[in-house]
Amino acid sequence: MKTKLIVVLTLSLFLLSAGIAMAANPAIFINGNELVTENPAYVENETLMVPLRAIFEALNQEVQWNAEDRSVTSGNIWLQIGNNVAIVNGESVTLEIPPTIVNDRTFVPLNFIAVSLDKEVLWDATLLRADINDKPVPSEEGTQPEEGTTEDEGTAEDEGTAQEDEGTTEEDEGTNENEDTNEDEDTNEDEGNEELDTEEETAVE
Numbered sequence: 001m002k003t004k005l006i007v008v009l010t011l012s013l014f015l016l017s018a019g020i021a022m023a024a025n026p027a028i029f030i031n032g033n034e035l036v037t038e039n040p041a042y043v044e045n046e047t048l049m050v051p052l053r054a055i056f057e058a059l060n061q062e063v064q065w066n067a068e069d070r071s072v073t074s075g076n077i078w079l080q081i082g083n084n085v086a087i088v089n090g091e092s093v094t095l096e097i098p099p100t101i102v103n104d105r106t107f108v109p110l111n112f113i114a115v116s117l118d119k120e121v122l123w124d125a126t127l128l129r130a131d132i133n134d135k136p137v138p139s140e141e142g143t144q145p146e147e148g149t150t151e152d153e154g155t156a157e158d159e160g161t162a163q164e165d166e167g168t169t170e171e172d173e174g175t176n177e178n179e180d181t182n183e184d185e186d187t188n189e190d191e192g193n194e195e196l197d198t199e200e201e202t203a204v205e
Helices: 002-023 052-058 110-117 151-204
Strands: 027-030 042-044 047-051 064-066 071-074 077-080 085-088 091-094 100-102 105-109 120-124 129-133
Touching: 027 052, 047 052, 047 110, 052 105, 077 110, 085 110, 091 110, 105 110, 110 120, 110 129
Parallel strands: 027 129
Antiparallel strands: 042 047, 047 105, 064 071, 071 077, 077 085, 085 091, 100 105, 120 129
């Protein structure tokens, strides 16, 4: 009876330890999708260490391993195992913890992903969750018209000008009519005067 109890307790402790160990592995999400890898991330000195190749390849970044000097090259990125100074785009970058190898895989601090690939990185220590996301692309703001000036207002101004021109034309026409009227009146007066002169001449004769 005691032997069975010991076996049950031992098995329970083993399962509990295994469950805690599994739960202790931080999860990595890339653009909202969980990264599934045989080499899980781990925490060292409050720094999250993540598998470099798995993350780089998930972000369509090629990775090359140089066994001679134990270095990794990926595009304009170069780093070396045990060396806390990496080269990114020709500039030196200091890592919190040097790259290290665990189970034949290179691990680097999570922040190095943000620096080397220009990604947005979030780490939730409570949930043991790391999020690696593409930075949002800034939207291009179109050129807006100056305040107080719109195309419709400009059209209204044009219409107003056209109306003024029409008014001027009407005034001109009115002036012409008045001139014509005056000329007609002057002509009538002249004709009337000529008739009077004729009558006077007739009377004299």
